[in-house]
Amino acid sequence: MSFEVTATPEAAERESAHAATPVKIGERPPWMSPALWAEYRRAMQALVTEDDQPVDNLFSAKQQALLVDALYTSWAHPTEGKRFLAVANVGVFSGLYDQPVVPDCLLSVGVEPVQELWIEEGRSYFTWVYNKPPDLVVEIVSNQKGGELERKAERYARIGVRYYVVYDPPRAVMTEPLRVMANVVGRWQEQASGWLAELGLGVTLWEGMYEGIRTTWLRWCDEAGQILLIGRELAELERQRAAAERQRAERLAAKLRELGIDPEQFS
Numbered sequence: 001m002s003f004e005v006t007a008t009p010e011a012a013e014r015e016s017a018h019a020a021t022p023v024k025i026g027e028r029p030p031w032m033s034p035a036l037w038a039e040y041r042r043a044m045q046a047l048v049t050e051d052d053q054p055v056d057n058l059f060s061a062k063q064q065a066l067l068v069d070a071l072y073t074s075w076a077h078p079t080e081g082k083r084f085l086a087v088a089n090v091g092v093f094s095g096l097y098d099q100p101v102v103p104d105c106l107l108s109v110g111v112e113p114v115q116e117l118w119i120e121e122g123r124s125y126f127t128w129v130y131n132k133p134p135d136l137v138v139e140i141v142s143n144q145k146g147g148e149l150e151r152k153a154e155r156y157a158r159i160g161v162r163y164y165v166v167y168d169p170p171r172a173v174m175t176e177p178l179r180v181m182a183n184v185v186g187r188w189q190e191q192a193s194g195w196l197a198e199l200g201l202g203v204t205l206w207e208g209m210y211e212g213i214r215t216t217w218l219r220w221c222d223e224a225g226q227i228l229l230i231g232r233e234l235a236e237l238e239r240q241r242a243a244a245e246r247q248r249a250e251r252l253a254a255k256l257r258e259l260g261i262d263p264e265q266f267s
Contacts, residue, residue: 025114025121025129040096059169060104060140062211063218064088066230067105067138070220074228078200080110091124092134094159100124101155103137109199133160135199138218141168149173157183163196164188165203167218178205178218195223 028034071086085108091100111130114122121129137156139148146152148166156164164181168174180196180203181188194203206219206227220228229237253263 025116025119057142059213059215060142062213063140063167064104066210066217067220069230070228071107073231073234075201075220077109083112084109085111085113085125085130087125092137092159093124093126094133096128101152101159103134103152103156104140105138106134107136107199107201108132108134127159135161136163136165136196136201137161138165138167140218141166141172141174142170144172146173153188157186157188162198165194165218167205169216177216178203194221 032040065088068086068088071084076082077084086105088105089102090106091102092106093100106125108125108130111132114129116122125134127133139146139152141148148168153164160183162183164183166174166179166181168177168179171177178194180191180194182191182196183189196202200223202221202223202225204219204221204225204227206217208214208217210217222228256263
């Protein structure tokens with residue numbers, strides 16, 4: 001399944017005009033005149049990167065946190081390793097004078113996070129700062145007003161996002177709960193599985209408990225379908241492994257004592 005989201009040539013040119021050359025944070029690029037640099041700084045300072053509006057709902061907030069946590073805890077890109085940025089509910093700006101689009105979660109591989117988080121360039125995802133669009137965006141549908149399969153889908157394709165994941169727990173806009181799509185020459189093409197080959201990462205639905213709520217969550221997974229653990233899950237797994245090893249050692253010590261052997265001599 002696929003649907004056309006190709007932008008007009010004029011729109012595509014406008015989207016990419018500011019992303020062609022990376023901007024070094026805080027310094028005027030050599031190709032930019034002082035007057036143009038001053039205009040750029042004024043435009044950056046005028047951008048609204050935070051509007052103080054809450055996220056859609058409690059589920060969306062928890063789902064966003066779950067996705068970001070698992071990536072930083074358990075995932076590394078096959079070639080870029082830990083060089084990636086994963087954030088939730090942060091605006092993506094593809095042009096200095098264009099309105100941002102705000103995915104529930106985004107992943108950009110092969111980039112270094114901006115360290116100066118309180119200057120304008122560090123507040124949102126600017127494609128001309130990171131010199132690329134996000135590789136993947138996730139949208140969590142909560143109602144029929146978000147435009148996830150229309151307005152947002154067209155915008156993400158125009159920007160150049162490679163993978164688009166839409167999770168619709170209430171079935172508000174889709175008959176199925178999960179749709180995974182790849183950008184193929186300007187067309188979103190639905191994939192048969194949740195494996196994102198170019199990223200070495202997959203998505204799956206998982207029934208379980210997270211922060212006191214048992215429901216179906218969107219999770220990252222490996223190619224075999226094993227979910228990527230978040231920090232507390234990994235800590236619990238290590239605790240269980242340590243407890244099992246301690247019990248094994250205690251059983252062995254007891255067996256040695258039954259045989260008249262002091263286990264302390266082996267310590």
